[in-house]
């Protein structure tokens with residue numbers, strides 16, 4: 157069998173069946189390979205437990221080892237993920253059977269009472285369940301979604317060549333339902349939250365622990381992560397493993413790509429986007445932030461660590477500026493690792509005092525910034541403040557928990573009447589459709605059976621299914637983070653950064669536009685001809701500023717100077733510039749999805765893409781914000 161690794165484009169389950177080593181293939185192994193296989197089997201058994209405990213047969217383990225070239229770590233990761241999926245599928249099946257039995261009992265009762273059942277109504281705030289559809293892919297991060305598409309969960313499988321679905325619900329009806337839900341009939345308002353902060357501040361640990369406290373992680377998975385992380389000497393990262401799913405992330409102990417999860421607080425349904433803190437992965441962080449309504453900033457309270465993140469070049473400052481530039485105006489600041497400073501109230505106050513003026517300078521209104529002391533590792537003040545670990549904090553803090561603050565987040569206004577704008581954040585293949593894309597509905601709504609235009613390009617695709625948070629939906633509205641399964645399209649025509657829109661209201665492609673730019677912290681003045689890189693949603697394009705039109709007063713917006721020669725440091729709420737970029741770019745500002753983009757100025761004249769990778773530090777400090 158082929159052992160080329162590209163998880164986005166292979167079906168692991170098929171490959172494991174194809175010439176599996178345990179189906180007689182063992183004879184073809186060299187003595188050395190056979191030894192590796194058997195020792196790998198012993199290692200994995202020591203981690204996952206016996207067949208009875210783990211539900212994993214020797215055959216499955218051996219096939220996986222062979223598939224991963226006897227790499228024990230990769231095999232364990234794959235098997236644990238497969239195991240989690242199996243458990244989830246079993247639980248869903250059991251829940252469905254229970255639901256079916258309950259329904260039958262109800263129907264029987266209703267028939268007996270000669271009463272008519274009212275039609276079922278969808279429950280979610282952001283979309284409606286697909287009637288009769290089985291529960292599909294579990295809520296998971298983007299990488300896991302990629303894996304979930306690899307035919308590992310039988311329930312999601314649909315034939316690839318079936319004809320595209322037709323629209324079954326009239327647009328007006330969908331719009332009416334969406335409006336009703338947004339106006340308060342919904343169970344909960346939906347909010348997407350990007351988790352940001354300096355590298356190692358504890359973002360993934362905080363999210364992993366919070367998911368556990370809220371019952372979103374079962375004990376079996378938790379124990380498996382504890383065992384496997386301690387085996388590779390990374391036990392302190394075991395909570396982060398709930399979010400950091402790839403072998404590389406786990407081995408290096410850092411987040412590299414956005415991980416997506418969801419949970420509910422009493423009044424909110426929250427989608428979290430766990431962003432990488434390391435500066436090498438800033439483009440991934442921008443992609444996550446561009447899909448978020450609000451932000452959770454995690455800072456490390458340990459002496460010297462907070463300062464490292466907050467100094468010039470640290471990601472605490474940089475991430476705050478970035479999310480603000482991308483339109484996020486509410487932020488919760490979790491001051492973490494207070495156990496490292498003996499839960500010192502003075503240290504907590506000191507950090508709040510340092511952050512407050514910077515938040516205001518960055519454009520966050522004080523009423524929209526909330527601070528909370530936490531200990532992610534021990535789970536202190538996430539959902540509750542009980543137990544011995546919380547005693548020291550309880551001595552001086554009686555305010556809200558992190559969960560209480562998240563429950564108060566206000567989602568921005570959603571424009572349902574706007575034409576659909578769906579910027580693609582990730583692309584992957586699934587067995588049920590030629591291609592699936594994930595991202596956020598920025599404006600309007602999308603429904604199953606709808607034909608969409610892919611921009612740039614003149615291709616179209618039909619929406620075969622919509623998924624969000626463990627459910628199949630018939631439609632999804634502005635503000636929802638969803639996966640669209642597409643059909644009737646050549647996958648080569650769609651890529652990260654493409655925008656899906658109605659064929660009757662296509663997002664225009666432009667090569668130049670006029671925008672207001674806010675200038676922060678630049679080291680080199682901006683002049684006509686300055687080369688920049690433009691980040692908008694998940695797309696980045698090289699661009700250049702063609703002309704500076706005026707310098708504006710920061711507060712009133714009145715023109716201070718026409719045709720300035722440069723945009724200087726702290727120009728503030730700024731200058732009008734014409735930006736000329738040399739690539740076509742889908743761009744259509746609206747009131748609810750205004751143009752929010754990041755421009756990164758190049759300091760050294762290098763090609764922008766390569767210079768980002770080589771030295772994003774020097775480029776990044778010359779950052780300017782662009783908005784309309």
Ligand SMILES: Nc1nc2c(ncn2[C@@H]2O[C@H](COP(=O)(O)OP(=O)(O)OP(=O)(O)O)[C@@H](O)[C@H]2O)c(=O)[nH]1
Pocket residue numbers: 353354355356357358359360361362392393396409410411412431432433434492493494495496530531532533534
């Ligand atoms: N003492 C202590 N350590 C913590 C706490 N929270 C996180 N850590 C540790 O901090 C380290 C980094 O945690 P992560 O959750 O990976 O940090 P991160 O911010 O997600 O890291 P990146 O995503 O790579 O930027 C790990 O060793 C954690 O165990 C805490 O409350 N107390």
